[in-house]
Amino acid sequence: MSIKNICCIGAGYVGGPTMAVIAKNNPHINITIVDINADRIAAWNDSDLSKLPIFEPGLSEIVKATRNKNLFFSTDINTAIDKSEMIFISVNTPTKTYGKGKGMAADLKYIELCARNIAEIAKTDKIVVEKSTLPVRTAEAIKSILDNSGSDVKFDILSNPEFLAEGTAIEDLLNPDRVLIGGESDYAIESLASIYASWVPEDKILRTNVWSSELSKLTANAFLAQRISSINSISEICEHTEANVNEVAKAIGMDSRIGSKFLKASVGFGGSCFQKDILNLVYIAKSYNLNEVADYWEQVIIMNDHQKRRFSDRLIKTLYNTVSGKKISMLGWSFKKDTNDTRESAAIYVADHLLSEQAKISVYDPKVSSRKIQTDLNYLGTRTEEENKEGVECVDSPYDALVDAHAIAIMTEWDEFKTYDWETIYTKMKKPAFIFDGRNLLDKSEMIKIGFEYYSIGQ
């Protein structure tokens, strides 16, 4: 049986772009992306493509080409489940904020709701695909829920983790390093493989057992994040020894056994997945009593928290040990460039620390709304919403953010920051004018020549 109808539950950063690319390359398949969030679905259906809920280079063009042809966005979850032969589960799997495993385990309540929804509605056989990142052996729980639905519908479970990175999602989806499919049933595996094969070379489609597939996703994120924490740890040594972390990264990256990617020292990694997935791995290790393994991976998070804190400590110390009443301009709020996603962005934690020291913060980000910035700070619960509003202004023009600032903190590596007229900015700031470049984005010697007191990471 070839697949004619696909349903994807979860219209987020993964569900949206992934299904758009599958739809583009499989015009013979109808895909419906469903979500309980009606506002999000309405935004996906907005005729103004600049209002899509997710900013991702190249996404709006693909949505334009496929939407209402073979790609549909809907809140009618049951109908989409009913008519599809294959159902992707692409809902969020955040870190638990309550109960057993609080602050560490993955919260699987949304996954379970999806499984129960599918079990209740399905009248014909279904292939259920785990697209969300899940703890190893989650497929067992999903299967148990589905198989106890009381019907004689046959469910095949596949694990098909997603490796796209935000900001390059479309490029990553169009040219993936690999597509990973874990499963038991050859029929189910080959049904999914054939969908990818419409644009992905066969030798990049990897088949494994379900558990290897689930665990590979957590492992990939843990290894990637570990590289960043490793280079960030070296950045601190550089700052004490006059070694330069960019030079060190280049020198070690040219060793083909190490490789050059993911060695950019920064203010710390953010994003919705690295921290969550490593904590998840740590929790799994602890649940098997593998305490040394748990401690080993937890150190990646500890190092990352240290890097964020170290950045704001250094800023405060350099500004004569106080930022009280001083204007600090933050350039960038998203967790990396080319995305409007702010989840776990280092900027949130740095701003929170500076606010606790009574700084006045002015933020400019090309793609993040002021409402989102306030929501992110309010979510931490450090102070009241009113206090956050008083302490943080969000501006639409970078130059507004910089007038009379005591210091600039570069939090995100947006390309446009490099093109600013830094000489004019210098004249508008309080003197001495400080830059804390959390992304090593600007040219150090140029900034010093203009007159800035310039601080970067690991240099």
Ligand SMILES: NC(=O)C1=CN([C@@H]2O[C@H](COP(=O)(O)OP(=O)(O)OC[C@H]3O[C@@H](n4cnc5c(N)ncnc54)[C@H](O)[C@@H]3O)[C@@H](O)[C@H]2O)C=CC1
């Ligand atoms: N964001 C990323 O770059 C990547 C994320 N992942 C994984 O993919 C999964 C999804 O992540 P994102 O897309 O970033 O999350 P997201 O939060 O952007 O989207 C998830 C969507 O699922 C919806 N949802 C939750 N429960 C639902 C239910 N019962 N029925 C219908 N809709 C429901 C939510 O309303 C939300 O719109 C996570 O497990 C994540 O770890 C994997 C690779 C990359």
Ligand SMILES: O=C(O)[C@H]1O[C@H](OP(=O)(O)OP(=O)(O)OC[C@H]2O[C@@H](n3ccc(=O)[nH]c3=O)[C@H](O)[C@@H]2O)[C@H](O)[C@@H](O)[C@@H]1O
């Ligand atoms: O599971 C996921 O969600 C995804 O997590 C990451 O993707 P993402 O978090 O979107 O973005 P990354 O490019 O990995 O960046 C994560 C953070 O690390 C930082 N980073 C990245 C690279 C680097 O060298 N240095 C560095 O500080 C980025 O600025 C950002 O804050 C992985 O790269 C994806 O493969 C994975 O699919």
